[in-house]
Amino acid sequence: MQGIHKSIKSFMTLSSAKKQKISSNATDISSMNEIRAKITDIQSSDNLSVLSLDANGQTMRLMALGLSFPLSHDLEILLGVKSSNISLATSIQGELSISNQLPCIIESLEIGTLLCSVKLRFGETLLRSVITKASALQMGLHEQQNLIALIKASDLSIIKIFQTSETKCD
Numbered sequence: 001m002q003g004i005h006k007s008i009k010s011f012m013t014l015s016s017a018k019k020q021k022i023s024s025n026a027t028d029i030s031s032m033n034e035i036r037a038k039i040t041d042i043q044s045s046d047n048l049s050v051l052s053l054d055a056n057g058q059t060m061r062l063m064a065l066g067l068s069f070p071l072s073h074d075l076e077i078l079l080g081v082k083s084s085n086i087s088l089a090t091s092i093q094g095e096l097s098i099s100n101q102l103p104c105i106i107e108s109l110e111i112g113t114l115l116c117s118v119k120l121r122f123g124e125t126l127l128r129s130v131i132t133k134a135s136a137l138q139m140g141l142h143e144q145q146n147l148i149a150l151i152k153a154s155d156l157s158i159i160k161i162f163q164t165s166e167t168k169c170d
Contacts, residue, residue, distance in 0.1 A: 035079040056123025061099035063153040078160035085155040086129035100151040
């Protein structure tokens, strides 16, 4: 409870110009995060594929319907996920059906009128999660805090495939 009051108090002491800047930035819920990953396994049935991936040494899964391009093991891809599709947890007890549970550190918080934009470091990758201000305050979020970013396999998309170039020397 003390963390909530501290977060509210620190927000209330900001100048109104700073509050306006924070408020406008924290509302960009449509921004797309990018995660570079390598395909480690592909399972397909009918029109459905589940890809196992390695991103920053962490196993991830992507669920896709009707892939119209060929994929193979060890292929490097760029994943996309909306900021509003990244949930946060400070701790997890028990099992979850959410496949992607990424250990992160909070780099910064931007608290707006209704929303909070949380900048996260996942290995070498920076992510942004947009959650409600009420949730951020309830969780007592602060910079340098360890937490878990939760992303459903169906919320990931492939936005780029990196072609491997094998050059031949004559």
